[in-house]
Amino acid sequence: MKDKIHELLVSAINDLYESKDLSIEIVKTKSEEHGDWSSNIAMIEAKKRGENPKELAKKIINSFSKEDWIEKIELAGPGFINFFLSKKANLKYLKELLDNKESFFPYKEKNKKNILIEYVSSNPTGPLHVGHGRGAAFGSALSYLLKKSGNKVTEEYYVNDQGLQTKILADSVHMKYLEKFNIDTSKIDSTNFYKGSYIDELASKIKNLKKDTFIKIKNEKEFIDLIINEMMLGIKETLNNFKVNFDSFFSESYLYDKKANKIREVLEDLKSDHSFEKEGALWFKSTKFGDDKDRVLIRSDNQETYFLSDIAYHKDKFQRNYDELINIWGSDHHGYLPRVKAAIEALKLNPENLKTIFIQFVSLIKKGKKISMSTRSADFVTLNQLLEEVGVDAARFFYLTKKSDQALEFDIDLAISQDKNNPVYYIQYAYARICSLEKELKKREMIFDLKEGIDNLDLLENKSELEIISSLEDYKIIIEQCCKNYEVHPICFYLRDLASKFHSYYNSETIINDDQKLRNAKFTLLLAIKKTIKSGMDVLIIETPEKM
RNA sequence: CUCCUGGUAGCUCAGCUGGAUAGAGCAUCUGCCUUCUAAGCAGAGGGUCGCAGGUUCGAAUCCUGCCCAGGAGGCCA
Structure with a gap:
């Protein structure tokens, strides 16, 4: 209906004068006194042309051709044009909906896009917690929406299976593993280690699977791969329960793969013009592209930073020929975006094609009280626990019911209740x-x-x-x-x-x-x-x- | 200190790309089950849209300043 009114307005105005870039807004009215649909176009145009809005509205109304689907058109207030539709017209949408037997969806994108959407991407150093749940729910729903409206959508999870945190995870598990063989671990500095019970469970699992083969680690990569693999199995299972299904899991370690050599490629790209050495480290001159400060690519201990592999990851995504890339990030990463955009520009890729959506924090409320959480101390509620407690449907709905860039208070008691409150x-x-x-x-x-x-x-x-x-x-x-x-x-x-x-x-x-x-x-x-x-x-x- | 979010009913939030009397739900109060699911419905009360200015025909919505809350500012990820 909106489209038909739009057409009508455009032709009516064109009858009156030559009009450029008309942006016509048509809204459904709030009160029936104002008819079914209403437009403020006369007020907008009058302002542009220095005319009296009421007069202009009158002229527009007079130049409308008679249509049988319109009962009447009224001028109201300071210059609104209100459309009262005939009953037949109001049934038009309803009939469309019912004719469409199969999968009904009311909207199709005109410019269909090929979209890569990356979300969750939680570090495989621990199980998913309630914060990740929000990103997972949002990403999966948005993907579905964009697919249904005609786009091609690929859902991807970026796995950080490389670098310091991974090493700490491996060390954490290894210590527990050693303890299972009654080996003295008191000399190991475990201050930074991950502490959750899942570490211990994983150590037991590895002992069962591989017996004592890892007491002396000959091939560290083999051990790390094993652990990451186990962690990812758990994460995938949780996601699956939560009705979140990825098309692809992209490993950070692939970027370091000797054949692919993605990291080297990016270093080459940036080397001559956009990087410099200082204090034994290699820096990216991101200030050249609007970032607050320059950023380290390779640390003085010769370790590549997460940022470096993330540049390579983004470059890879761009090279896969999508029309649009969507990142769904936790809002604690918002300070991270300028440097990524800077890198994209430096690589002569188009930052406009990257859209980043931030997801705010989630806090749990139980019996009116906040449950505190922190990942490191393992003092957090896992997504699995939440699903067990409130069920998948309630969890998804509560995650999605609030604007994603706003902090969410998740009321567990309300989510459990089985009455109209819920x-x-x-x-x-x-x-x-x-x-x-x-x-x-x-x-x-x-x-x-x-x-x-x-x-x-x-x-x-x-x-x-x-x-x-x-x-x-x-x-x-x-x-x-x-x-x-x-x-x-x-x-x-x-x-x-x-x-x-x-x-x-x-x-x-x-x-x-x-x-x-x-x-x-x-x-x-x-x-x-x-x-x-x-x-x-x-x-x-x-x-x-x-x-x- | 700098930057980013947010501040709307007692509570949790919509509305924010300027439009007509600011909306839901919860909570509170009053009614409705011999009738298709009462896991429901009908009704009532409840607001200086953080504060102060500005822009204009019109501001919860845009701009500026201030106050308050949360977050971000690593050679961590």
Whole structure:
């Protein structure tokens, strides 16, 4: 409908004067006094042209051609143009939705892109915790959304299986491993070691698998690979439980691979123009590209920094020919972005093609109190523990319900509750209720005729029905907005709202009645609600059970 | 000290690319189950949109300053 009004406005204005770069905003109105749709174009244009907005609006309205789908057009307030649509026009979207039998999705991107989205990428030095869960939920939902709207999306996890932290992990496990053979480890400096119980469990596992072969480590790489592999198995299992599935896992160590030689390549790229040696280290002159200070690529002890391999990783991503790269990072990395962008520019790649989304912290609330967390001391709640406690659906919904760049307080008690307080259950309940109505219909030996329903949609004319018809079309707007802004939380709010409208409708009147035409029309509306809830929940990757 | 986020109802948050009377949920109070799932519904109260200026027909939304909270500023990752 919006598109049709848009067309109408453009042609009306073009009839009046030559107009360049018209950006017309059309919004659904909040109150019915203002009609169905409204545009402020007259006020915007009047400002540009130094005219009186009301006068201009009047002229625009007068130059509209008569259309049967418009009941009336009004000038209101300081210059709004309000469109009152005929009933038929309001049913247009509904019919589209219902005609589309298979996978219904209301929005398709005009310029389809090939996108690489990288998220989670948690260091394999410990299990995933509740903070990672948020990035995982968001990344997977956003990927689904972008896929559904017509893009090609590859989901990637970058595995930091190289460098200092990895070494510390290996040492941590090795010490525990030695203890299992009653070997004295008191001389080992373990202040920086990882301390969680998973270290001990991993040591036991390795003892079982490999017996005493690693008491004296001959091949450190073999030991590290074994440990990383075990850690990643655990992480993948958790992700899998959480309905997060990656297309690819990219190893940092690949960048150091002698054949691939990605690190050397980047050093060559940067060497002549953009790097210098100081105090025995090799630096990247990132200040040349807007960063606060220059950054070290190779430390004075000859170790490559994480930053260096990250440049190589980004270069590799760019070379894989995607139209767009998306990074989903924890917000504690936001200071890291300028140097990465600097490196990208230095490599003569286009930083515009890299979009970084930051995910804020998560704190857990239980019985009204905050649970404190810190990764190093292993004083954290793992994602597995959270999933066990609240379930996958509730966890995903609560993670996604808030704008991603805003800190999240995750209320465990609310997530567990199974009543209307809990939005997940509330939405799922609406879906299940519709399914239950369909079953009841069959039980009473009545047959649902979709065609008859569609033909009789105009029988639906009470207030809650008209409201639902209108808000079903909102879904399209919400999805479009989410695709544009790379966000998903509006879907959560929308679904709760739609569910609420349905529950209200359900309570206000009996759906199953003896008037066949009306009944089919009502069930057609229910089907539309059902499809919309399903579609939205699919984006969030949350189940819609038929029975609760 | 510098930079980044945020400050909206008692609580948790939407709204922020300027639009018409600022919205949800929770919590509180009052009603509704012999009828399709009460895991539900109907109704009520609750606001100086952190403070002060500015921009304009119009500001929660944009700009400036200040206050408060959290985060970032390694040859860690």
